Amino acid sequence: MKGYTKPVILIILVLLIDQISKIWVKLNMTIGQSYEVIGKFVQIHFIENNGMAYGMEFGGEFGKLMLTLFRIIAVGAIGYGLHYMVKKKYNRGFILNIALIFAGALGNIIDSTFYGMIFSESTWYDKASLFPADGGYATIFHGKVVDMLYFPLINGTFPSWLPIWGGQEFLFFRPVFNIADSAISVGVVLILLFQKKYFKEEKEEKTSIHSEIVED
Template structure:
């Protein structure tokens, strides 16, 4: 078995940090703030906290209203995270490691919600900006940023040896 690269460890650490921040923010929104009962809370300017239970996948697509679909989505998310963990193990560049860590952490964070609650807790609402109609969470933001980093890294030219 090959050793984990330095950047691989960075990816794992970032994934753990994303999971921690995602779960802490959801515990705060659901417990302390009690957003499930309050609905929407204005924060500043166009930023509001709005409780949405997302049973589907990204941006509410493909509703998972049956338990079988719910657990299939949990299994899929964990499977993707495991594949990305194996990929991150050999990561030689910080950009790809950061992208992988963000996607792994986001996938696991949302899988935890789906397993615990049957849906993903979304609460960050910037709809008042007028061009982004979705409510999301820390895990969703991490996945999105991670995918962008992976795309940017894939376009990077290799340096000659």
């Protein structure tokens, strides 16, 4: 198990925080309800989406099914890759970043796969209930992803002289997302920022191993 401990702990922590936050929101808030955490700039704002990260949509019910199945296949591939990287002793930082991406993808898969079966539907007027007597609001693979993190940091109007958008209102940051989305984004950004370090170490290690083989 050496080498697996930190990635596994990280995955479990992300999944726990992600699922606990989603279940709490689902059971305690109605669609569109908000709580201000730090003024209007940091909010818990409950919405659900049928599609991809940050509330993007993809092709209706059939598209959603295909997206969920694709996610499951992708998570399986990432999980296998993670196992391979630990086994081959890849850079530890790189492995942890892949673990973040894996945990985030798995967190949203849980919503898409099971939430429709175990929750009643959340509406603008009613909170959801867990394991309702009449069954859930959807079949397997057709659950909605729960989003709640909302950071409307800057709200203003584009200057009138700006082409196309001049005079229109803008809001940064508009998307509502969840812990799983955050884990994926952080993992990807860290890989992009430190890719030279990660792959330089891999190259140096492979060169060292090759030299030892040649000398023997």
